Amino acid sequence: MPLENKPDLTRNVSFLGMGIMGSAMAANLSRKNVNVKVWNRSPERPGIEIARAAGAEVCPKLADAIDGAQLVFSCLGDVADVEAVLTGTSGVCQLAAPGAIVVDFSTIGPAAARALEARLAAAKMVFLDAPVTGGDVGAREATLTIMVGGPESAFREIEPYLLTMGKTVRYCGPIGSGQALKLANQALCALNLVGVCEAMRMVEDLGLDKKLVVEVLEKGAGGSWALSNLGPRIVADDLQPAFAMKHMLKDLRLVFENVPPHGQLPGTRLAYDLFEKVLTMDAGAAELGTQAMVKAYRQPGEDAGYEGHEVQAALEGMECADRIALEWQLDE
Numbered sequence: 001m002p003l004e005n006k007p008d009l010t011r012n013v014s015f016l017g018m019g020i021m022g023s024a025m026a027a028n029l030s031r032k033n034v035n036v037k038v039w040n041r042s043p044e045r046p047g048i049e050i051a052r053a054a055g056a057e058v059c060p061k062l063a064d065a066i067d068g069a070q071l072v073f074s075c076l077g078d079v080a081d082v083e084a085v086l087t088g089t090s091g092v093c094q095l096a097a098p099g100a101i102v103v104d105f106s107t108i109g110p111a112a113a114r115a116l117e118a119r120l121a122a123a124k125m126v127f128l129d130a131p132v133t134g135g136d137v138g139a140r141e142a143t144l145t146i147m148v149g150g151p152e153s154a155f156r157e158i159e160p161y162l163l164t165m166g167k168t169v170r171y172c173g174p175i176g177s178g179q180a181l182k183l184a185n186q187a188l189c190a191l192n193l194v195g196v197c198e199a200m201r202m203v204e205d206l207g208l209d210k211k212l213v214v215e216v217l218e219k220g221a222g223g224s225w226a227l228s229n230l231g232p233r234i235v236a237d238d239l240q241p242a243f244a245m246k247h248m249l250k251d252l253r254l255v256f257e258n259v260p261p262h263g264q265l266p267g268t269r270l271a272y273d274l275f276e277k278v279l280t281m282d283a284g285a286a287e288l289g290t291q292a293m294v295k296a297y298r299q300p301g302e303d304a305g306y307e308g309h310e311v312q313a314a315l316e317g318m319e320c321a322d323r324i325a326l327e328w329q330l331d332e
Contacts, residue, residue, distance in 0.1 A: 007160030009034050014069035022075035023047025024139035025165045027054035032164045039065035066095040075105040079112045087119040098124035107131045109254040110176030117175045126154045131182035143167040149177030186251040190271035192226035201297040211235045230291040241289035248290045
């Protein structure tokens with residue numbers, strides 16, 4: 001790359017939240033020789049060592065991580081977590097210098113993003129919402145899709161930093177726009193997974209091996225990321241998480257908190273109900289991958305850890321709107 005085209009990566013950066021995603025993203029920044037300080041509420045998290053090994057400076061206190069920062073990234077959990085760190089007592093809005101740009105990668109919904117923008121603006125800071133998709137692999141390999149909402153001028157300033165962490169970096173519009181697109185993404189993911197689970201149930205009921213759904217159909221019109229990536233895991237009965245069910249439930253809850261009226265999203269509502277019903281039968285399923293939705297489609301005796309409810313029973317009496325206030329403790 002010619003010298004004049006090299007991106008300016010000289011700003012002091014603070015990265016808050018060393019979970020699976022945040023630690024990998026901070027590590028990628030450090031590998032590009034960005035001056036990065038990292039902090040996590042739980043200092044024993046393994047992500048701390050991932051960031052440290054890549055060259056980031058680990059700070060035990062939030063104030064130390066924010067000291068001198070011109071650009072603050074956060075990748076946390078639910079709305080309350082982000083609010084506490086960014087705008088709570090002794091949070092970023094009290095610690096960072098006026099003029100700092102604050103970018104949150106968490107999924108929190110448009111309404112929360114707009115509220116945070118107003119509070120940070122009062123402290124003379126610029127806020128961008130920038131949720132990501134691409135999972136843990138995308139975070140490690142810097143191939144994430146990053147959807148950004150906020151002032152376009154600020155986005156252009158920090159775009160080179162985002163490109164060290166993601167492959168598709170897109171400005172989506174005013175504050176909250178990134179969050180809106182991320183919620184649409186989560187609805188697509190959940191609904192595609194419903195299709196995968198139903199197709200596998202269908203072919204088994206018709207006497208075929210469910211692996212044929214992946215092997216024959218993934219390149220056809222019914223193919224999807226869910227079929228190609230989660231389908232083989234379902235076939236192998238591998239329910240370990242790339243993205244945990246509890247996180248997806250939180251994101252779908254945010255859909256119903258942000259998009260009125262609820263009744264116009266019957267597909268998303270069905271997906272939410274299927275995920276939640278699996279949890280009502282096995283609380284430990286919260287930590288399983290989203291492909292564990294398949295449990296809702298299994299017949300009695302097909303799963304040793306499953307009580308054998310069919311889909312109709314799984315949905316009976318469930319109303320999504322009654323449960324959207326549920327809180328899930330997220331991985332940080």
